[in-house]
Amino acid sequence: MKNRQMEQFQEIFGTRGEGLYFSPGRVNLIGEHIDYNGGTVLPCAITCGTWGVAAKRTDRKLRMYSQNFKDRGVIETDLSDLRFDPKDDWANYVKGVLYFLRETIGEWPCGLDIFVEGDIPNGAGLSSSASLEVLIGTMVNDLFCLGKTPLDIVRLSKKAENDFVGVNCGIMDQFAVGMGRKDHAVALDTRTLEYDYIPARFPGVRLVIMNTNKRRGLADSKYNERREACEAALKNLQQALDISCLCQLSPEELEKYEHLIADPVGRGRARHAVTENARVKAAVNALRRQDIRRFGQLMNESHISLRDDYEVTGKELDALVESAWKQPGVLGARMTGAGFGGCAVALVKEDWVDAFVKQVGDDYTRAIGYAPDFYMPAVGDGAGKRNTQSDGD
Ligand code: GLA
Secondary structure (H helix, E strand, O other): OOOHHHHHHHHHHOOOOOEEEEEEEEEEOOOOOOOOOOOEEOEEEEEEEEEEEEEEOOOOEEEEEEHHHHHHOOEEEEOOOOOOOHHHOOHHHHHHHHHHHHHHHOOOOOOEEEEEEEOOOOOOOOOHHHHHHHHHHHHHHHHOOOOOOHHHHHHHHHHHHHHHHOOOOOOHHHHHHHHOEOOEEEEEEOOOOOEEEEEOOOOOEEEEEEEOOOOOOOHHHHHHHHHHHHHHHHHHHHOOOOOOOHHHOOHHHHHHHHHHOOOHHHHHHHHHHHHHHHHHHHHHHHHHOOOHHHHHHHHHHHHHHHHHOOOOOHHHHHHHHHHHHHOOOEEEEEEEOOOOOOEEEEEEEHHHHHHHHHHHHHHHHHHHOOOOEEEOOOEOOOOEEOOOHHHOO
C-alpha cells in the first residue's frame, strides 16, 4: 500500500507502519449545550479529520509524532508511566486514552510508535481533540486485538478528556466521531445513549462551515460556568419535581416551575436547554420528512436562544450568523460547538454558495477586522481503518 502517511511514518520511525486509520471531526447541526443536560443532540461526522499510522515496538516506549506540530518532534515516554504533562501538549490526548485503555486490559504487551496528521483547524470547535482521542483508541484496539466496541472507545475517549486532560465536556463529540455514518446525522439521546441515524442528504444544498478564526481563549472556564448554572437550576427545580436532568422537562413544564430557579440568569440557561431539546425533536422530524426549510428555521431559533438565553455566541459568531441570515439561498445558520468563537454552520442552496462565501466574508471582515474561513466537508463515516487516503476524503 502506498500512502503519504505510511511513508512519513517510515521516514520518522525507520520502520513500517502496521495500518492506516482515519477519525473524523464533527459538526453539530442542532442541540447545543444539552449533552450535559440529558438532551438529544444531532451532530454528524465530517470528512475533515485525523489520520493515524501506528506500529508495535519491541520495548515499552511510547513514541508519538504529529505532522501538525513538527517543531515538537517525536515525543517519547514510557507506556507504564503515563502522566499528564502540559509541555507535551497534543500528546496528552494520546496518553489519556492509553492510560484508561490500560485500566481495562492490564499491562501493555509492548510499546508503540504513533504518527498522526489532521486537517481540522485546532480550537475551531470541530472536535479536533475528540478526533485524536477516538483515533488512538480505534488504532490501538485494532493493533492489539483488544475487542473493544466503538462505543467502548467513545466512552473511554470522553473519560480521557474529562479526567486526564481535565476538560469537562459531554459525550456528543466523541460519540459523533466514533459512531458517525456517511450521509447521516446521529440523533443521540445523551441521557440514555440511545441513538438513531437520520439521513442527512440535502439535495441541492451545501453544508457550509464558517470559522470565526477567533481562538476560544477563556472558553473552558465559561463552559464550566454554564454547566454549573444548569446544575444549580436543576437543584432548585428538584425541590418540586422528580427529574434527574433539565431536558426531562417540556418548555411548558419549565414555564410553570421556572420561578423556583433562584438566579434569573440561571432561568435563561435552563430555558435554553429545555427549548433547545424541543427544537432538536422538531428538527429530527423535519429531517425525516426532508423539510429542510423547517430544519433551517429551527437552526436560526437555536442560534437566537444560544445568543440571548445561554449567552455563548459573542460578537464574532453573531456577525457571521447574522450576515448569513441575510443572504439569498440560505435555509438556516447557527453557531456550532461550545461557542465563544469557533465555528458556525449554514445550509446554503448550491447555486448561491459562491456569492454567500464572498458576501459573508466581506461583512465579517468589515465588522471584525480579519477574515473568516469557509469549509464544505461532506458528512462522512466514523473512525476506522482505511485502505487508502481517499477512503476518508
Ligand atoms: C463542546 C463539548 C460538547 C458539547 C458542546 C456544546 O463541543 O465538547 O460536549 O457540550 O461543546 O454543545
